[in-house]
Amino acid sequence: MGFLDFIFRKKTSKSDFVVQYEQFLIKKQSEFTPLDQLNFTILDTETTGLDIKKDYIVSFGAVKMKGYRLNLEQSWEVYLDAPLQNEASLKIHEILYPIEISPIKDFAADFLKYIGRDIIVGHHIGFDLGMLEKILKSFGLKQVLNPILDTQALAIRLEQGPHFDRRLMRKGEYALDTLCERYGIPLDDRHTAAGDAFLTAQLLMKLLKLAEKKGIKNLKDLMQVY
């Protein structure tokens, strides 16, 4: 530990797996990789509430997609050891008896390994990412280095064009449920992290096809709005 750590008031040292991750991410994917060659990790979290500072992740689910193929063998779901006092959240998600709770440290290490260099995708991903980064921070990772893609933003961009004023948007018009219905994705039971990740992944495939039709061909085009 160097003396600068004190100046930046860094409380924790970097865990090995964080160092590994950061080194791995130095090499970036070519900007010209076509859409069907890109690796995506599509994820969702369920939390005790909507406040990133106070609330916790209860469960996490993710799937991987490449070339319009979702391989379920690579799907992943985790229930986390978070305080479960928030009744409101229990009512929404009905997670009462999480099975096989994972220790936070294992989860953080597994998570970074799982995402690799993938593009991280989620519906309203900023929130999930904030929650995840809160966990990762305690192991020394300041922020996730992967490219980030929000399916909500992508849908708005594709449907309304890049310069759309979001204030004109009707409430709920771009919620996951609404989009899935609009794009003909069968809705099953909602409000499980893995279930929503699965839905988001299917939505992503539809949106990417649409993007291709609109001339979005590669990673560079895809990431342009952000």
Add this chain to the structure above:
Amino acid sequence: MSNVIFNRVKEFLNRFPPFHFLDSTNLLTIAQVVEVRYFAAGESLFQKGDAAQEYFFVLREGSVHLIDHEYGKDIIVEVCDEGDVFGVLALLGKRPYILQALAKEDSLVYAIPVRTFDKILQENSRVSLYFAAGFASGQVVVRRDLSQVQKARSEFKEMSQDNGLMIFTGQSDMKFSEDVLCVQQGTSIREATIAMSEKGVGSVVITDSKQFPVGIITDKDIRNRVVAAGLGYDVLVESVMTTPVITRRKDAGFAPLYLTMIKNRLHHLIFTEDGSDQSPVTGILSDHDILLSQGNSPAVLINALMNTWEVSEMAQVRNRAERLLKYYLENEVGMEFIANIISEINDIIIQRAVQIAKKKYDEAHPEASKVKFCFLSLGSEGREEQLLRTDLDNAIVYEDVPADQAEAVQAYMLLIGNEVIDILLHCGFEPCPGDMMANNPKWCQPLSQWKQYFSDWILVPDQKALMHATIFFDYRPVYGHKALSDAMTDHIYQEIAGKSVFLNFLAKNALLNPAPLGFFKNFIVEKSGEHRDKFDIKLRAMMPLADLGRLLVLSHRVVGINNTFRRFEKIATLEPQYKELMLEAGKAYEILMRMRAIEGLKSGSSGRYIQPDALGKLQRQLLKNAFAPIDELQRIMSVRFQMEYFNR
């Protein structure tokens, strides 16, 4: 691993055949390895001629067309819907795709790895039979329509015990020969052939010096690779043999062995001590042995019928066919396939019966026996819909003879008719209560008289004529000179062409059948008698559909389609504006046939009377749903054939 996602996939698959045959554990195994794929409209999942992928497909959402390309034209062979399974032919045979699969709409598809499903296929005979039966009937899509019927069945009947594929066979041991003809490498074809001929076998296994199998030569190889190829008889066996050989242990079990042979297109499978080709030969299993093991398979039954002149043996075979029918019904085999198989067996029995009759009487009637005739099946057997051995309806038509011979010829024809009916009764069929059988002089007539009958019925369609029409217009030649029945068909269409009024009367008759449901949507049951409180599925549901099918076919002058459900399928193409309705009617008829057959087998009766109270809620609903197209069709026909006018 995400159980939430697996469960979603599992729940979806569980709604459709063949997956609903699987238990939860197996289903989960499949769900875990599913690949979800997305195809935009206009994209192909695979092209005709592409090598088989490691996956077969279930449509989750969207629409996929299976398309054949012939002479530069695209022909849509199948339209897949949610839950339909396709790309399976490639699964069994590992052959290239025979059709193109094109996403018609944006489609989500579950791709299921063959390697995982293979194991399940081998362990679960019900699933493998499902596929096998589908292939046998040339199906390219595993349909979900059946699942409804499946539900109906499951509450109707308990499953026969599942003993692997062996249940199909009716016997528990597999026959194969342990005494295998082997020759060593270095032997000439001449010597090998002589050895085969001495032993009377069709194949010879080639071994190395350690007696391990290295190749095999069959009769066909000698024909194709030696004689036709112009090789001399001194050529050595190793240059002609098929090598390497596929080997198994003989105790590997029937189902896996059978599937190995199907998949690798093997006619012979060699058994060795440890199952590898590095071990001595212990036996050989040929596809002929497989055929013999399948005691109740259609092929064996038909073969048995063709090789006997014994009426008692024919009766036995017909009983075995009924067990086959039962097994097919329990295992959701497609109705068209079932109906085809049973009709084929019935036809062969009739053909055999006519041959027996001719053998018996021809010598004593040298002149009359030269007269050409045709034995016709009528009614439900004529429509290839007779699953159970209910009423016999049949007739004989023979060519016109000079008046001085008429009496003698009819006498001979009646002898034949009598004998055939006797044999059929012996085989367990029921006589026709209305005596519409070939041994009735009225229905054993020359062509000119038959033409007269039809002309009369068409010209003066009184009540009796219409009753006859419903039976006699569904004739089908089973034995003899088809030209005679073709002449009848030509005559009928000529007669109808001029007299549209006949179709109107036929329509009236078709609408006479009493409605199946009462005002309060309750089943109308028999009020009295033996069948009190029972529902007459034949009179109130099947006959109206059969009548409507016949009416439509006659009005469109369609020839050669006798199945009621195939008639509706045909009409669907002729009247695209009613396509859905016609297809529904056809489906409804299949469901009714199935229900009736199941009821008949259960109660040992004709299956005609069903007790609504004894049905589960689901069956009642299914039955009621099947009535919907009847009602709608009757209304349409009533307008089309101006029934209002006629009723006045």
